[in-house]
Amino acid sequence: MLRSPIKHCRHCGTLVVYRIPDDGDTRERAVCPACGTIHYENPLNVVGTIPVMDGKVLLCKRNIEPRRNKWTLPAGFLELGETAAEGAARETDEEAGAQIEMQGLYTIISVPRVGQVHLFYRARLLSTHLAPGPETVEARLFAEHEIPWDEIAFRTVSETLKLYFADSQAQASSPSATPYPVRDFSLG
């Protein structure tokens, strides 16, 4: 979702004005007319995992807006102080209470319309014992034919799942192929 506009300077509280700064910038920023602070707003990273056991994928039913009661891979905003992989593992713990072993980065999907970049890592689910947190109604494993495609919360999740199952089939039929190549693309 898009963020609400900045109204006040974070440094001194004065009402900001939107203009192109004088420092050679080319974009309008919220600039403080009192103390000169320039407020930059940039895309955020959403990081998550594809936890898999015996070919089944762990999905979480969301207990929060947006898309409450829709299904998602465990994912959330990357926090300061974390690597992308650490953030993805943390979200998997927070949302599903799942024990995992992190594997490689798999999809990197820019979503410029909402100012986000989504990064999903493959992961091995180590136990069927799950302990969903407050943001999750229910967490469970789905075989490919069980995936509730019409009830997936975000397109980055459904695209990641489709690629994952296609790569799994390619891998099964031709084990010499590069397994799970990293996929970088964007969704409009």
Added chain:
Amino acid sequence: MLRSPIKHCRHCGTLVVYRIPDDGDTRERAVCPACGTIHYENPLNVVGTIPVMDGKVLLCKRNIEPRRNKWTLPAGFLELGETAAEGAARETDEEAGAQIEMQGLYTIISVPRVGQVHLFYRARLLSTHLAPGPETVEARLFAEHEIPWDEIAFRTVSETLKLYFADSQAQASSPSATPYPVRDFSLG
């Protein structure tokens, strides 16, 4: 670099307090005691390219702080409304005025100490005509043995260059190897 702390609410200008919000969050945020706005701060993406012609790599000598007069790959902060690849291409144009053809994503380097994720794309430099912008003192091509390793501005750049030259040699000696695999890692 780390950002200065938020002092005032972006919505109403009131002095914020740092505390863990009541919504199940686990981290301290700048919370407005008047209007309740929670201010999240998250890692930023830096996006750039490795522009290559005849085995030589384009580097830019920085005309801005930090690391003024050190050499870097063309890169900068991803902006709202862009995909990661679009941002990397824009920075290459702004900093070097270089004509390029974008190739694949190559390195994704988390730098949690400064709250950044750096993404570098391989690119084909199409012309030796360069037109550096105001942020660049000089832009020019370097063969591997000419790289000023002690004068590189950022570790993400030197690590990306080292991997790139190593993969180029592997590719030259074994053309059947996977060319330029995507590299995801972190720097402390």
